[in-house]
Amino acid sequence: MSKVYDRRVFLKLVGAAGWVPLIGTSTLSALSQPTHAPSAKGNAKSVVIPTHEWCGELDERLDFPGDWQIDVINMKGYKTPVLTPQQIGQQLAHPVGTQPLREIVAGKKRVVITFDDLTRPTPTYSVMPWVMAELKAAGVPDDNVLLLTAYGAHRAMTLPEVQSKLGKDVPTRFVWQNHNVFENVKEIGTTSFKNRVKLNQTFLAADFKMCISGVKGHEEAGLSGGAKAVMPGVAGIDTIEYNHYVILPKTKTAGTYKVFKNEMRLDMIEAARMAKVNFSIQVVMNQKHLPVGVFSGDIVGAHQAAARMAVQNYATPSVRDVDIVVANTYPTTAQAFRARSWIDPALREGGTGVLIVQNPMGLEPVHGLNARVDGRGGTTFFDLEAKQSRLHLPRSKGLIVYSQYLTRNMMLSYPPQTRFASKWDEVIQMLRADHKGQPRVVVYPYAGMQEPDIPLDG
Numbered sequence: 001m002s003k004v005y006d007r008r009v010f011l012k013l014v015g016a017a018g019w020v021p022l023i024g025t026s027t028l029s030a031l032s033q034p035t036h037a038p039s040a041k042g043n044a045k046s047v048v049i050p051t052h053e054w055c056g057e058l059d060e061r062l063d064f065p066g067d068w069q070i071d072v073i074n075m076k077g078y079k080t081p082v083l084t085p086q087q088i089g090q091q092l093a094h095p096v097g098t099q100p101l102r103e104i105v106a107g108k109k110r111v112v113i114t115f116d117d118l119t120r121p122t123p124t125y126s127v128m129p130w131v132m133a134e135l136k137a138a139g140v141p142d143d144n145v146l147l148l149t150a151y152g153a154h155r156a157m158t159l160p161e162v163q164s165k166l167g168k169d170v171p172t173r174f175v176w177q178n179h180n181v182f183e184n185v186k187e188i189g190t191t192s193f194k195n196r197v198k199l200n201q202t203f204l205a206a207d208f209k210m211c212i213s214g215v216k217g218h219e220e221a222g223l224s225g226g227a228k229a230v231m232p233g234v235a236g237i238d239t240i241e242y243n244h245y246v247i248l249p250k251t252k253t254a255g256t257y258k259v260f261k262n263e264m265r266l267d268m269i270e271a272a273r274m275a276k277v278n279f280s281i282q283v284v285m286n287q288k289h290l291p292v293g294v295f296s297g298d299i300v301g302a303h304q305a306a307a308r309m310a311v312q313n314y315a316t317p318s319v320r321d322v323d324i325v326v327a328n329t330y331p332t333t334a335q336a337f338r339a340r341s342w343i344d345p346a347l348r349e350g351g352t353g354v355l356i357v358q359n360p361m362g363l364e365p366v367h368g369l370n371a372r373v374d375g376r377g378g379t380t381f382f383d384l385e386a387k388q389s390r391l392h393l394p395r396s397k398g399l400i401v402y403s404q405y406l407t408r409n410m411m412l413s414y415p416p417q418t419r420f421a422s423k424w425d426e427v428i429q430m431l432r433a434d435h436k437g438q439p440r441v442v443v444y445p446y447a448g449m450q451e452p453d454i455p456l457d458g
Contacts, residue, residue, distance in 0.1 A: 045070050049445045050288055051358035053331035054118050054164050057288070060358065062326070062424060062443070065432075069440040075450045077313030080292040088294050089130045092281065095297030096305050101131070101279055105208050106138040112206035114150035114229050115165060117157050119364055121289035121331040121449065122214030122225075125167040127281050131212075132173070147176035148203055150211065152232030153240055155366035177202065181368050185236035191270040193247050193263065198236035199275055210279045211299060214289075215306040217314055217451035219338070220248060222259040225282050226303025227272035232369075235271065240369055243267050256451060259307050260458025272299050282306035284313055287446040289331040307456060315453035316444070321348040323439035324431055326356065332448035333359040339447035343399070346442060352434045354427060357403040363410055385412060402427050 043066030052058045064070055083091070093100060105111060113131070115124045135145065147166065149157050156178040162171055179200050186201040203209060211233070213225030221228055232240040243264060248254055251263040259265060277299045284293035284306055292313065295306040325346045329339040336357050343353035357363070374384060399418045403410065406422050421427045431439070444450055 043067070047072055047443050047445065049328045049356065049443070050330050051328070051356070053121060053289060053333060053359060054161075055360055058358075064428070064441060067438050069438055070443065071319075071441070072443045072445055073317060073319065073450075074445070075287065075314050075316045076453075077292065077315075078287050080286055080313060082286060082288075082290045082292060083126075083294065085126075085129060088127060088291060089133075091294045092127065092130055092296040095279070095302065096295060097298030097301035098279060098296075101134045101210075101296065102138040104278060105135060105140055105210075108140060108208040109144055110206040111135070111140060111145045111208045111210070112148050112203050113145065113210045113212065114148045114203070114233060115212050116214065116224075116229070116233070117149060117151040117154055118161055118165065118361065119151070119154060119332065119334040120214055120224065121216065121285060122165075122212070122283055123285065123289055123291055124165050124212050124214075124283075125170075126291045127212060127283065127294060128167050128170055131210075131281070132170075142173050145174045146202070146206070147171070147174050148200065148234065149176070149178045150229050150233030151179065152235065153181050153237060153368035153370075153372075154364070155368075179203075179234050181235070181237045181240070185239075189274045191267050191274075193267045193270075195239060195242045195247065195267050195271070197231070197271045197274055198239045199230065199271070200234040200236075203234045204275065208279075209275060209277045210281075211277055212281045212283075213303075214283045214285060215303065215310045216285065216449060217256050217310075219256050219341075220244075220254050221265050221268065222255065222257055222262045222457070223303075223307050223310060225306065226280070227265065227268040227299055229272075229280070229299070230275050230277060231268045231271040237368060237372065239271070241373070244369060245373060253457075257307075257311055257454055258457040259304065260456065262457065269300055284310045285449065286313075287449055289449065311451075311454075311456055314449060314451040316450040318452060319346045319442050322346045322351060322442045323348060323435050324352050324354065324441040326354040326441065326443045327447040328356040328358075328443075328445055329448045330356075330358070330446050333357055334361060334364040335448075336363055339444070340399075342444045342447045342450070352398065352400065352431060354400045354402060354431070357401060357405070357410065360405050362405055362407060363413055365409075400427055400430055 045064045047062045048059050051060050116122050184201050185198040187198045190196050211229035213229045215223050215225040218224045248264050253262045254264045280299040280302050282295040282302050283291050286292045293309045295302040325343045327339045327342045329336040332338050340355050402421050
C-alpha cells in the first residue's frame with residue numbers, strides 16, 4: 001500500500017511548475033476543454049490516475065479535501081520496468097514448447113495472425129516489429145500474411161482501431177480482416193465437453209496460425225489470452241454459447257486465476273489444439289498496459305508461463321470497512337464491471353463507491369452472444385430496462401459514476417439509485433454530503449488491471 005502524495009511531492013514528481021493534467025481533459029478538440037488546471041491549492045490532496053486508454057493515454061488529477069485520509073492501493077508489479085524493444089526480442093526468441101518463429105514459419109504460404117480488440121489492453125503494437133522482422137527473416141512475403149481480429153462476439157473493428165492496436169503502418173504492410181461470429185465458420189470436431197467446435201474458416205485455411213494475446217485476470221476463464229484467442233476469439237456463435245452458457249453454469253472450477261483445472265478453459269484448449277495453432281505470443285502488462293513480460297511458443301505452454309508472472313504482477317491487497325472506495329476503470333473502461341468489483345467488498349455499511357469511467361469510447365456497445373441469449377424468446381430492450389430498474393445497492397449509500405462522457409445508455413447500465421457526475425467537483429460535493437468528518441478513502445488507480453492477491457489453481 002502506498003500513501004497519496006502531498007502537494008509538494010506531487011508537483012515534484014510530475015515535473016510541473018504551475019499546472020498539472022486536468023481531470024476531465026478530453027482528447028476530442030471539438031469539446032474545447034482546457035488541457036491544464038492550476039496546481040492544487042491549500043492543503044488539498046491529489047491522486048494522479050491514468051485514463052483514456054487507446055484515446056490519448058492521459059494522466060489526470062483527482063483533488064480531495066486535505067483532511068481526508070487517502071490511501072492509494074497499487075498492484076505488486078506497478079514498478080516493474082517496461083521492456084525495451086531489444087528485451088522484447090530477446091524474450092520472444094526463446095519460445096516455450098516450439099522452435100523459434102523464423103524457423104517454423106519459413107516456407108509457409110498462408111499465415112494468419114490473430115489479435116484482440118480495444119476492450120482488451122494488450123499492447124499488440126509493442127511486439128509487432130519483432131513479428132514482422134521474424135517473418136522477413138524467414139522469407140515470408142507480406143502478401144502471404146493476414147491479420148485477423150479475434151474478439152469473439154464483440155463488434156467489428158474499424159481501421160483507426162486496428163492501427164491503434166497494431167501500429168499505424170502495419171495495415172499498410174499486411175491485409176487485415178474482421179472475424180464474423182455468425183457466418184463463414186467451419187466445424188472441425190467436438191470437445192470432450194460435447195462442444196461442437198466451429199471456427200473461422202479463413203483461420204482454419206492457413207498453413208501457419210499465430211495468436212497474440214494479453215494475459216490478465218478473467219473472472220470466468222481464469223486469465224485472458226492463450227487458447228481464449230481461438231475460443232471465443234475466432235469461434236462461431238454456437239460454439240461460444242455452449243462454452244459460456246452450458247459448460248460455465250455447470251462447473252465449479254471456473255474463476256479468477258483458475259487456469260489448470262478450469263473446465264471452461266479446458267474446453268477452449270481442446271478447441272485450440274483441434275485448430276493446430278502453430279505459435280503464440282502472450283503479453284504481461286504494467287498499470288499503463290505496457291509490456292513487462294512477453295512469452296512465446298505453444299499456445300498453452302507459453303500462456304501458463306505468462307500466467308505465473310501475471311498473478312504476481314497484478315496482485316493487489318484487499319481492504320475492508322472503508323468509507324469511500326474510488327475505482328478507476330482504466331485500462332478496461334469498455335467493461336467497467338471489472339473495476340466495479342473492487343468497490344462493494346471494501347465498503348463499510350453506509351459507505352460510498354465511486355466508479356471512474358473516463359474514456360470517449362464509453363461502455364462496450366455490442367456483445368452478440370449476450371444480445372442473442374437475452375433476445376431469445378422475444379425479450380426486448382424495454383424488458384431489459386425494466387429488469388435493470390429492479391436492481392439495488394443494499395450495502396452502501398450508493399454508487400457514484402464519474403465520467404466526462406456520460407450518455408443515457410451508460411446511465412441505464414446501472415441501478416436507478418446510482419448518481420452521476422460529469423465533473424470531479426460534483427463527486428466531491430456528493431461525498432461531502434454522504435460523509436462528515438474525516439472519511440477514509442481508498443483509491444484503486446487502475447482497477448481494470450488490478451486483481452486480488454490469490455494463487456493460480458495449479
